[in-house]
Amino acid sequence: MSWVAEEQESVWLRPGRGTRGPAAGRTRAELADAAVRLADRGGLEAVSMRQVARELGVGQSSLYRYVASRDDLLDLMTDAAAGEIGVDAPLTGEPVEDLLALADRTRAVHVRHPWLADVPPEPLRLGPHGLDHLEYALRALAPTALTGAAKVEAVAVMNALIAQFARTERPGADADRARRRAQETYLRRAVAEGRHPYLAEALGGAAASGADAGGSGESAANGGGPDVADAHGMFRHTMRRVLTALTAPDPRG
Amino acid sequence: MSWVAEEQESVWLRPGRGTRGPAAGRTRAELADAAVRLADRGGLEAVSMRQVARELGVGQSSLYRYVASRDDLLDLMTDAAAGEIGVDAPLTGEPVEDLLALADRTRAVHVRHPWLADVPPEPLRLGPHGLDHLEYALRALAPTALTGAAKVEAVAVMNALIAQFARTERPGADADRARRRAQETYLRRAVAEGRHPYLAEALGGAAASGADAGGSGESAANGGGPDVADAHGMFRHTMRRVLTALTAPDPRG
DNA sequence: CTATAACTGCGATCGGTGTTCGCAGTTATA
DNA sequence: TATAACTGCGAACACCGATCGCAGTTATAG
Numbered sequence: 001m002s003w004v005a006e007e008q009e010s011v012w013l014r015p016g017r018g019t020r021g022p023a024a025g026r027t028r029a030e031l032a033d034a035a036v037r038l039a040d041r042g043g044l045e046a047v048s049m050r051q052v053a054r055e056l057g058v059g060q061s062s063l064y065r066y067v068a069s070r071d072d073l074l075d076l077m078t079d080a081a082a083g084e085i086g087v088d089a090p091l092t093g094e095p096v097e098d099l100l101a102l103a104d105r106t107r108a109v110h111v112r113h114p115w116l117a118d119v120p121p122e123p124l125r126l127g128p129h130g131l132d133h134l135e136y137a138l139r140a141l142a143p144t145a146l147t148g149a150a151k152v153e154a155v156a157v158m159n160a161l162i163a164q165f166a167r168t169e170r171p172g173a174d175a176d177r178a179r180r181r182a183q184e185t186y187l188r189r190a191v192a193e194g195r196h197p198y199l200a201e202a203l204g205g206a207a208a209s210g211a212d213a214g215g216s217g218e219s220a221a222n223g224g225g226p227d228v229a230d231a232h233g234m235f236r237h238t239m240r241r242v243l244t245a246l247t248a249p250d251p252r253g
Numbered sequence: 254m255s256w257v258a259e260e261q262e263s264v265w266l267r268p269g270r271g272t273r274g275p276a277a278g279r280t281r282a283e284l285a286d287a288a289v290r291l292a293d294r295g296g297l298e299a300v301s302m303r304q305v306a307r308e309l310g311v312g313q314s315s316l317y318r319y320v321a322s323r324d325d326l327l328d329l330m331t332d333a334a335a336g337e338i339g340v341d342a343p344l345t346g347e348p349v350e351d352l353l354a355l356a357d358r359t360r361a362v363h364v365r366h367p368w369l370a371d372v373p374p375e376p377l378r379l380g381p382h383g384l385d386h387l388e389y390a391l392r393a394l395a396p397t398a399l400t401g402a403a404k405v406e407a408v409a410v411m412n413a414l415i416a417q418f419a420r421t422e423r424p425g426a427d428a429d430r431a432r433r434r435a436q437e438t439y440l441r442r443a444v445a446e447g448r449h450p451y452l453a454e455a456l457g458g459a460a461a462s463g464a465d466a467g468g469s470g471e472s473a474a475n476g477g478g479p480d481v482a483d484a485h486g487m488f489r490h491t492m493r494r495v496l497t498a499l500t501a502p503d504p505r506g
Numbered sequence: 507c508t509a510t511a512a513c514t515g516c517g518a519t520c521g522g523t524g525t526t527c528g529c530a531g532t533t534a535t536a
Numbered sequence: 537t538a539t540a541a542c543t544g545c546g547a548a549c550a551c552c553g554a555t556c557g558c559a560g561t562t563a564t565a566g
Binding site for chain 2: 009118122125134142149164184187199
Binding site for chain 2: 525527535
């Protein structure tokens with residue numbers, strides 16, 4: 001990788017090619033498209049350099065002419081998805097409403113690309129579209145009296161919750177079915193033991209739901225026969241509450 | 254895997270061994286300990302079956318006598334961490350205060366085991382300790398007028414936020430340093446272009462912060478010279494707000 | 507027009523991963 | 537004592553991300 005030897009390593013900072021050699025057969029955008037296509041079909045794990053190369057009809061090692069690593073490919077995919085959110089909707093001036101609308105559109109993208117929730121969240125994964133998205137959210141937060149840091153954090157929390165909900169509501173990847181069912185079985189049996197009365201009560205009507213303790217939380221409001229509309233309602237409801245809490249003026253200053 | 258052929262697959266449902274053959278040389282707990290030790294040192298990626306086997310001084314394939322897959326090993330690790338949280342603290346009866354205390358203790362575990370934030374969040378990753386943790390949280394939420402589902406969701410949101418903050422504040426894994434710095438460089442240059450005024454303003458004093466758009470959100474309040482105490486304060490502040498919002502009686506019913 | 511430098515595509519290959527299989531050895535039961 | 541159940545594990549399989557060097561192509565420099 002000659003062009004990366006210098007100093008900068010971000011995919012987005014890489015300059016266009018020189019004029020010397022033959023033109024590259026594909027675009028980075030084509031790379032991203034192929035990867036997204038694969039991920040939409042088979043999940044993030046289906047996105048291997050070999051698979052992407054086959055999808056594009058090129059040799060595997062050729063991919064490294066466009067991208068320095070698989071992680072860069074994930075950057076491309078993530079930003080492509082961010083580009084689907086759309087940041088042209090006019091703002092009403094009501095931060096909570098505007099962010100809620102943005103959250104809804106982001107959620108839609110997550111539904112379309114369930115693998116988004118599986119992309120390992122790096123501390124800073126912002127491409128051009130990601131920047132636009134963040135800018136839009138900050139613009140929506142402008143009427144607020146929050147600190148810059150607080151605003152950024154509010155957006156981060158919002159996005160974290162969106163990913164959280166997206167994970168919860170996703171259909172289940174066929175392969176995980178067995179595992180998921182097994183874990184539900186365990187939950188049911190453990191609750192049946194009778195040593196978790198509050199849990200038993202909370203799960204009362206619905207079948208299986210849960211939130212893992214140590215890691216990132218998970219929950220599911222489904223089990224018996226939930227309709228998506230209800231899930232969406234739950235999403236909007238919870239999100240509005242959290243956004244209201246986050247955008248309220250800070251009593252400490 | 255004879256014992257798994259039947260039906261159930263969860264690690265936690267697997268019965269004790271029969272009395273026929275020689276006793277197993279290690280415990281599942283020892284497995285978990287070794288894995289946790291490795292993860293504490295080198296991150297989640299350091300936890301490979303080969304490494305764990307070497308750490309234990311056994312052959313690699315022997316691990317599959319204790320565990321059906323690497324994912325089961327992650328279950329063991331996660332639940333071991335969940336066991337460190339502690340659910341013996343008495344409840345005050347104030348849901349927000351109790352949950353905030355619980356969140357603080359959970360956060361401490363995340364600080365001690367930064368890899369927790371990297372464990373792929375499955376829809377249902379609850380071991381025995383995870384169940385106890387959830388039960389404790391639900392008990393804290395008992396005075397509330399929330400639905401069972403709403404309570405579970407509140408806990409899930411809380412855990413998601415904890416993981417979010419944990420990711421934000423973690424030191425940076427040495428190997429990612431270069432990548433991280435590169436991305437900060439990109440952010441700085443992009444902002445310097447002048448086409449993201451709100452972003453520029455929000456990042457005003459501090460150096461680099463961000464929240465990715467498509468995937469799960471990320472943020473960083475650090476940059477110039479932040480102290481951990483401030484981060485902790487930010488954590489408690491945000492958490493209290495969100496918890497207050499989530500536990501307030503639902504106007505819809 | 508030629509030489510050269512820059513660029514592309516890619517086969518071969520390396521070290522690593524999770525997982526499976528079958529075999530030798532061990533132990534308690536029948 | 538024979539057998540069934542269990543353990544540990546070496547060897548192997550298929551896949552993974554990444555690297556290296558080479559042949560072929562193209563625009564520029566002399």
